[in-house]
Structure formats: C-alpha cells, structure tokens
Amino acid sequence: MNKKVFLMFAGVGVVFSIAACSEQLDAGKSCPLLCPEQAITLLDTTIDATVADTTVTGLPSIGNEGYLMLASHGDTVQSRAIIRYDTLPQTYTKSGLDSTIVNIDSAYLITPIVKPDSLKRPKVPLTIEAYDIDTTGTDTVSAILAPLFRPDRLIGSKTFAPESLLDTLRIPISTDSVLDRVKNGTRLRVGLRIVSTQGADLRVGSTGLGLGVTLHIRASKDTAASPVNVAPVSHTPTDQPFLSGPLADYTLVVSGNTQTVATLLGVGGVPSRRTYMRFNVPSRIVDSTTIVRASLLLTQAPNRRLDPHDSVYVYPLAVLASPAITDVASLLQFVGPAGQFGLDSVRVAPADSGVVSFEIVGLVRTWHNQPTTVSPRSVALKSGVEGQAPGEINFFSTKAPVSVRPRLRITYVPQINYGLP
Amino acid sequence: MMMRLMGHASSRNIRRLCTALALCAVPAVRAAAQANLSTQGFGFPTGQFSTRTWGTGGALAELDPLSPVNPASLAIIPSRMLFFQIEPEYRSVSTANGTDRTTTARYPVVFGALPIGHGWVMSLGSSTLLDRTATTVFNTTQFLTPTDSVAMLTNFRVVGAMNDVRLAAGWAPLTWLRVGFGAHAITGSNLISITQSFPADSAQFSAFTQQRILGFSGAAVSAGVQLVSRFVTAGLSGRRGGNLNMSAEDTLLTSAKVPSRFGASVAFTGIANSAISVRTSRDTWSTLGSLGNPGLKAVDSWDTSVGADLAGPRFGDRILFLRGGFRTRTLPFQTDAHTVTEQSFTGGLGSAFASGHVLGDLALIHASRTAAGLSATEHAWTVSLGISVRP
Numbered sequence: 001m002n003k004k005v006f007l008m009f010a011g012v013g014v015v016f017s018i019a020a021c022s023e024q025l026d027a028g029k030s031c032p033l034l035c036p037e038q039a040i041t042l043l044d045t046t047i048d049a050t051v052a053d054t055t056v057t058g059l060p061s062i063g064n065e066g067y068l069m070l071a072s073h074g075d076t077v078q079s080r081a082i083i084r085y086d087t088l089p090q091t092y093t094k095s096g097l098d099s100t101i102v103n104i105d106s107a108y109l110i111t112p113i114v115k116p117d118s119l120k121r122p123k124v125p126l127t128i129e130a131y132d133i134d135t136t137g138t139d140t141v142s143a144i145l146a147p148l149f150r151p152d153r154l155i156g157s158k159t160f161a162p163e164s165l166l167d168t169l170r171i172p173i174s175t176d177s178v179l180d181r182v183k184n185g186t187r188l189r190v191g192l193r194i195v196s197t198q199g200a201d202l203r204v205g206s207t208g209l210g211l212g213v214t215l216h217i218r219a220s221k222d223t224a225a226s227p228v229n230v231a232p233v234s235h236t237p238t239d240q241p242f243l244s245g246p247l248a249d250y251t252l253v254v255s256g257n258t259q260t261v262a263t264l265l266g267v268g269g270v271p272s273r274r275t276y277m278r279f280n281v282p283s284r285i286v287d288s289t290t291i292v293r294a295s296l297l298l299t300q301a302p303n304r305r306l307d308p309h310d311s312v313y314v315y316p317l318a319v320l321a322s323p324a325i326t327d328v329a330s331l332l333q334f335v336g337p338a339g340q341f342g343l344d345s346v347r348v349a350p351a352d353s354g355v356v357s358f359e360i361v362g363l364v365r366t367w368h369n370q371p372t373t374v375s376p377r378s379v380a381l382k383s384g385v386e387g388q389a390p391g392e393i394n395f396f397s398t399k400a401p402v403s404v405r406p407r408l409r410i411t412y413v414p415q416i417n418y419g420l421p
Numbered sequence: 422m423m424m425r426l427m428g429h430a431s432s433r434n435i436r437r438l439c440t441a442l443a444l445c446a447v448p449a450v451r452a453a454a455q456a457n458l459s460t461q462g463f464g465f466p467t468g469q470f471s472t473r474t475w476g477t478g479g480a481l482a483e484l485d486p487l488s489p490v491n492p493a494s495l496a497i498i499p500s501r502m503l504f505f506q507i508e509p510e511y512r513s514v515s516t517a518n519g520t521d522r523t524t525t526a527r528y529p530v531v532f533g534a535l536p537i538g539h540g541w542v543m544s545l546g547s548s549t550l551l552d553r554t555a556t557t558v559f560n561t562t563q564f565l566t567p568t569d570s571v572a573m574l575t576n577f578r579v580v581g582a583m584n585d586v587r588l589a590a591g592w593a594p595l596t597w598l599r600v601g602f603g604a605h606a607i608t609g610s611n612l613i614s615i616t617q618s619f620p621a622d623s624a625q626f627s628a629f630t631q632q633r634i635l636g637f638s639g640a641a642v643s644a645g646v647q648l649v650s651r652f653v654t655a656g657l658s659g660r661r662g663g664n665l666n667m668s669a670e671d672t673l674l675t676s677a678k679v680p681s682r683f684g685a686s687v688a689f690t691g692i693a694n695s696a697i698s699v700r701t702s703r704d705t706w707s708t709l710g711s712l713g714n715p716g717l718k719a720v721d722s723w724d725t726s727v728g729a730d731l732a733g734p735r736f737g738d739r740i741l742f743l744r745g746g747f748r749t750r751t752l753p754f755q756t757d758a759h760t761v762t763e764q765s766f767t768g769g770l771g772s773a774f775a776s777g778h779v780l781g782d783l784a785l786i787h788a789s790r791t792a793a794g795l796s797a798t799e800h801a802w803t804v805s806l807g808i809s810v811r812p
Contacts (some may be wrong), residue, residue: 031559034456034514034756034797040575040615040631044565292617293626344624361627411565411626419579419613419633420667420674421462421553421713421754 040413042292045285049408052278053397055260055267056329059274062140063246065387067114067203067211069270070128070251072194077256077270077306077390080149081192081204082133083109083213083249086235088182092217094225101182101219101228104175109156109190110214110229111169112205114388120310122162126196130156130173133191139236140247146254149193165202170216178217187235188215191252201307203388207232207248251387256306258392263400264301267314268383269392274332275381276319277406285412286367293411294364295357296379298395299404300348307391308351313384314393315345316358318366319376335380341366345384350391357409364410456521456557457514458761458790458799462717462754463583463611463709464553467529468724472506472782472807476769477728478746480698483656483686484647486591487809489532490684491645491658492601495542495591498534504546504809506530512801527552530807532587540593551583551753553611571626576616583637584609599647601658607639607665607679639665641679652691659683662705667712678708680753684724694732694740701725706753720760722751728767736772744769744784752790759792769805782807 068081091098109130116122131153137144156173173190181188192213194200205211215230232248253271260266265275277296285291296316302308318341321334338345342362360379367375383393396404459465470479471487486494487504508527513520532546556578564570589603613633619626645658662679684702702724710719728746735741745768752761769784783806790799 031456031557034458034461034516035557035559035577040617042563042565042571042573044569290629290631291627292619292629295625342627357625359625361625365627413617413629413631417674418615418631419611419635421717 040416040418042411043289043414044293044409044411046297046407046409047281048398048405049279049281050277050398050406051280053265053275053406054328055265055273055275055397056332057257057259057266057269057271057273059272059329059332059382060387061246061333063243063248063250064208065206065251065272066209067385067388068206068249068251069388069390070192070194070202070204071200071270071390072196073199073201073256073306073390075255076199078254079256079270079390080145080252080254081213081249082145082189082252083192083232084187084189084234084247085181085215085230086187086189086233088178088185088188088215088230089228090182090185092219092225092228094220094222099219099225101179101217103219104179104182105218105221107173107175107178107218108216109171109173109192110216111171111192112167112211112213113165113169114203114205115166116202120201120307121165122196122198122200124197125159125161126194126200126202127157127159128169128171128202129154129193129195130171131191131193132177132189134187134189139189140250140252142252142254145191145252149191149254155190178215182217201389203385206250208246212249256390258305260392260394263397264394265298265381265397265406267381267393267395268312268386268389270306270390272383272386273392274386275395276328276332276378277381278376278378279408281364281367281377281408281410285410286364287369288415289412291361291364291368291410291412293409294359294361295409296360297407297409298356298358299400299406300353300356301394301396301404302353303350303392303394305392306350307389309349310389310391311347311349312389312391312393313345313347314356314358315382315384316343316360316363317380317382318343318363319378319380321376323373323376331378332380335382338384348393350393356395456516456559457512457523457555458756458792458795458797459512459752459763459801460553460555461752461756461761462551462713462719464551466551466704466706466753467508467527467549469530469548469550469585471504471530472769472784472805473730473744473771475767475784475786475803475805476744476746476771476782477696477698477730478726478748478765478767479724480686480700480726480728480746480748481688481696481730482700482702482726483645483658483684484654484688484696484698486534487530487807489530489544489546489548489585489587489589489603491647491656492544492587492589492603492643493591493599493645493647493658494656495534495544495589495601496540496593496599496647497591498536498542498544500536500811502534502809502811504530504532504534504807506805506807508803508805510801510803512799514797514799516797525552525554527554542591544587544589544591546589547584547586549582550585550607550609553579553582555579571619572621574618574620576614576618578614578616579611580614581611581635582609583607585641587643589643597649599649601645603643603645603660605641605643605660605679607637607641609637611635633669635674636668637665638668639663639679641681652689654688654690654696656686656688657684662708665709665712675712677710677712680708681705692731694742695730697729697731699725699727704753709753718755718758719753720751720755722753724748724750726750730771739772739774742769742771744771756792756797757795759795761790761792763788763790765789778811780807780809
C-alpha cells in the first residue's frame, strides 16, 4: 500500500513536471492595456552616403559571359558568337573499332539557345550564318574578326521560323571545310551571325555554363558508326590556360559599343558594364544601432536605345575584395554571388524612370562594428543578362543634379535601455 | 507533526523518488503572454511558500519549516532534509479584446536543512522572490514618415527571476520557544529578449533580436520567533532589506532597497495533528520603485490569509492531511497606475511515504486578480507539488 501510494505521487510529479515543461503562447490580446513593454521605436533617415560611384565597361571580361549574345539591330548593335574547336579528332568508332576519318557525311553545330519569351520572340524568320573566322591575327579583336564574316568564308547557314526557336538549333556546316581541318589536324574556328529583316537577339549557350555549341560530325553513313561530338576548346593564348580556357567561346561586339556618361551609372548594355558604389555611413548608425532596413535609392534615367521595354533584373552584389585593391575594374570582378546576404534583385526595363529601391539591409548589417578593411562599405550592380542581351539600365550618379543623386535610406533601432520595467 | 512523519526509509523508494525529482528538475523553456495583471514590474511574488503552506492559503507560513519565511521554524526539522517544489500555473487574462491563456512553470523553493546539535538546525536554500518570466507577442504599426509605415510583430520575452538565497539557522532553546536568524543574498537575473519581425514586408525589412541580461545583487537579514503552547502556536518574523543593485554586464544601472517584511501567524493546535491558522504580513515593495524606470510604481502590500491543516483519513499507518485556505493580498506592481489585488482559494493534500523519509504535498490554488478601474481580469489555477526527502 505504502509503495503504491508513493508510486502514485511520483507519477503525479512526473506528469506535472512534463505538463509544466509544455508551453502555450497566445497572442497578446490584452495589449496594449496590460503590456508593460511596447515595441521598440524605429528611426528612419535618408542620407547622401555615396562617396564614390562609377561604371566600368567590359565586364564580365571576354569569354566569361554566361550566354553568348547574338544580336542584330541594324546600325545600332551587331554582335557575333565565336566558337573555337582547336582540337578536332581524326578517328571515329565503328563497331567498337577506331577508324580514321577519311570522309564526312554530315556536320552540324548543335547550338543550345535560351528560348525567347513570348514577348521577345522574333516576328519574322531569321537566319544564322556560320563563318570560318580562323586567322593568324589577334583573333579577339573586332577589327580583325569582323571583316572575316564575308561570303567566301561562309561555311553554313540555316533559316529558322520564329516558332522553331525552342531550346536547340542544328546548323549544318560545310563537310569539306571540316574534313579539311580534320585531315590536316588544324583548328576550326566558327563565327555565328544572325541575319534578319528585323532586329533580333538570341542567347546562345557557352562553355562557361556547360552549354557550349557542339560540333557534331558523322563520318560514315553506316549506322554502326558513332558520331563524333566535339566540344569547344581554345589553345590560345598558348601556355595561358587561365585566359585561353574562357576563350573557347565568346561574344564579339562588331558595332554598337557605347560609353556611359559621367552623370549616369550603367548596368548591362553593349559592351556589358557594372556599377561600383562606395558609401560612408556614420558610425553612430552602422555601429551603434540595429539596422532593420537599408534601401539604396537610385533614380532611373530612361534609356530607349535598345530593347527599351525588355525587363532586366538588376542585382546588387557585395564587393568582396579588400580596399587594398584600388582598381575598380578588378573590384567589380570580386563580387559575391547573387542573393548573398539576402540581397534581392529589382526588375526594371531600360525605358523606365523613377526611383528604384535596392534592399541591401543584409549587406549593411555586415558592416556593424567592422572596419572598412574587413567589410568594405561598397556594392556592385550588375545585370542579370549582362553580356547576353543589349538592354542597358541607367541611373543618375552623384554627378547628376542633387535631386536625383543616389541616396541611402536606413531604418534602425537606436540603442536604448530596454528591459527595465 | 514533522517529527511524527519522519520514519525509517526504504532506499529503493528513495531512489525512485530521486528519479522523479531529476525529471522535475529538467530545465523548462517557459513562456507566457505577459499581457497580464500579475507579472508587472519586476514580476510576480510567488510568496516563498511551501506546498503545505500553499494548501492553507499561506496561513502557516510563519510556522512551516519548509517555507523559507520564518527562520525560527527550522528548529522543528529533526534530521537532514532536501526539499524541492514545482508550481505550474495555468492562467487566463480577459480584456475587451479577448482572452489569453498561458502556462508558466515555476520552481519557487528548493533548500536543504541540517541539524548540527544542541537544538540548532542550519539551512541553505533559494526561493523565488519575484518571477518575471513571461512572453508577450503583439502587433503594432510603426510610422517611419507620415507616408511610410510598416507592420511589426514583436516578441518580448523575459526569462528569469529575482531570487532570495537564504542561509539560516533555527534554534529551540526551550520546548516552547524557537528562534531563528537568516542572511539573505538577493540574486538572479532577467534575460530580456526582443525580437521584431516584419511579416508583411520581409523583403525590405529584416527581423532582429536584441538580448540583454539584467542582474540583481542585494542583501537582507531576517529573524523570527515561535512560541508554542498546548493549544496555540504563534510565529513572528521579519526581514530587513539592504541595498539592491541592478546591473547590465559591468554597468550599474539602478539601485534600491530590498523590500522589508514582517509577518505573524497564530495557529490553534488543539485538535490532534491539526492546525487552524491565520496570518498577515506586510511587504514594503515600494522600495523597489527606484529600481526600474521612473514610471514604475511599486506599492507596499498586506498579505492576509486563513487556513487549516487537518488530519484526515488514514491509509494504513499514514495520515492523509487535508488542507484549505483563503488568501487576499495586494500585488507589488501597479499596472497602468492601477493597484492589482489578488484573492485565492486553496486546497491541498499531504502525507508521508517510504517510512516517513519522503513527504509529499499537493496544493491547488485558484487565484483571481483584478485592478480597480481597469477592465481586465485574470484567473489562474496553480498546482503546487512539493517533495521533501530525508536522505
């Protein structure tokens, strides 16, 4: 009996202990009547915190584009896609045995593209022409390569109806040209050009994304013979793989290069560009408060030159290089990935105007109690289709009239003695 | 009665009890919506009552050795003893906006006692003086500019209490006289945690959490006396508060005085194994007013109760004690300039187990709290479970 009663008490104790450990939390319906503490008051300030801003063209550097921009807009913009096949195989496999290529039945460029969205799909058929642009000259320079897009170097072409522009295009090229390179063990370098009666853009896959244009060779009509697929590869500049690797394919702008004037900041465009901004935020805010909102307010200047209504995502990015690097072009290549620190993009069209707000609170919070040598007070702006589409977004810079200059709006929690009843 | 309850132990049952105690001691994450009447200011005064005393509404506080109130009562303890208590409270607060229901777990009393000979008993224990543990969740709209506003969800959480650590001694120089003395260290902390989020606009605004620890340090002394006759036992005790400081990290924020207290109980003990008692005490909580912000208003309070601890039915050779009581008091901190009062009805059970080596008490308290002139009421059910063990 004694034992049973004891166990009963112990059981009751355990039950109450467990019950006590549970938590029920309801909304404070009795607030503000009985709430002894209220929400912390937020303060808001807008400051001219930008101490330096500039636009650097030519970023990303040649060969580092995500997609290749194949554009034809009359006299406004002309660009080409260059693909290098510096190594061509001389054998193919048939019935499990290697055979020397002595004939080529067919050769295609298997060309991945980004399917144009319904608003941007060409209205008329377009033709993609392939040219042999191999040369001994400096073959990344427009002045050298552009003249090579001439009829005697045309090695293939195909016209595509607008509805056939899906995900991959097959462009036949001259089998004789390919066979000649294969037999002689020389390289094949191809330039693609778009021809249309209206302005047209295509985004072509690149090796940088693992979507390079593949040279597809069928050396025999025999179905037992396996086709040969050749990926782009570049061997020049020689002995500099850091440079030659990206040049396996790249965009060549033939015409339409522009510069951004000093009163503007540019993002995207031709050639593609990025913007660098450096701030000076008072220590009393960045170090002594808790920042809950930081908005970079930029006033957009309409740019109606190209694709004025094609929306572009503009990304604010953290600059990861230390101030030891003073070259802005270099700084803009040491940037964090999109979305780092919770930085979100803003979707705008080149022809838009008005104030655009970039929310950078996640980045600004990293500045808290950190010296600028550790956490630079800077941000980069880049286009989500930089080097791939010609649209350029412009914002007014610090050299523009005061009313449209960049501003930083910060909402913060001041340092208070909270917690005392 | 205490002497009678002590018998020989069953070590097996002791081990089982220790297991149960260990389970009870698991730290609990505690929270409750703080929009209430009881946990204003620096918190809710649990009363420093044992479960047994709770069962009588607090009327036995000056006579009960398990309640760390009157050090003279320690002289009753005949052998080494450990005591632990748990008190979950289930509370509802009603206003015009609706009713909040919350649960708060408390561990208000723990202590050990050791007889050292010649009628002296030493004790070291800790009890909750003011429990501030609570969580408030509420929505507000913040206007940043006349045209720019944001909806905020605030989670204001306080974890911690102001505790009374007492080193005390009781002495029974005569069969009808017991005296006691105590030295008190007021310790503890409040961990303040504020989280504000912006559920309606998390793209622009980023949630944040700020934390701060407020630490307390203070001192007090206490003394008490008990007079015992055949039919009446009377107890009288007082605590004299010293300085009390509140600091954050190494910065002294405010200073005040530990509230002083005096109280008296008179019990009729003419019924075998029973006591019918009445008690009143006065706490000078107003001395805590300077510890908080200037708007904090603490008021001195009377705490009066009446109750009975009666011998009930027997289970074998064990007596089941039945208890009941009523208590009325003023809570120390005003809400919105209104003084909060509390009335409680209590009931309880108690008995000895394991040949008297284990005492188990259970009390149930129903409290109603109101503030005159304020359209808010609070009701709470508290279950108090106390277990004392003679190792």
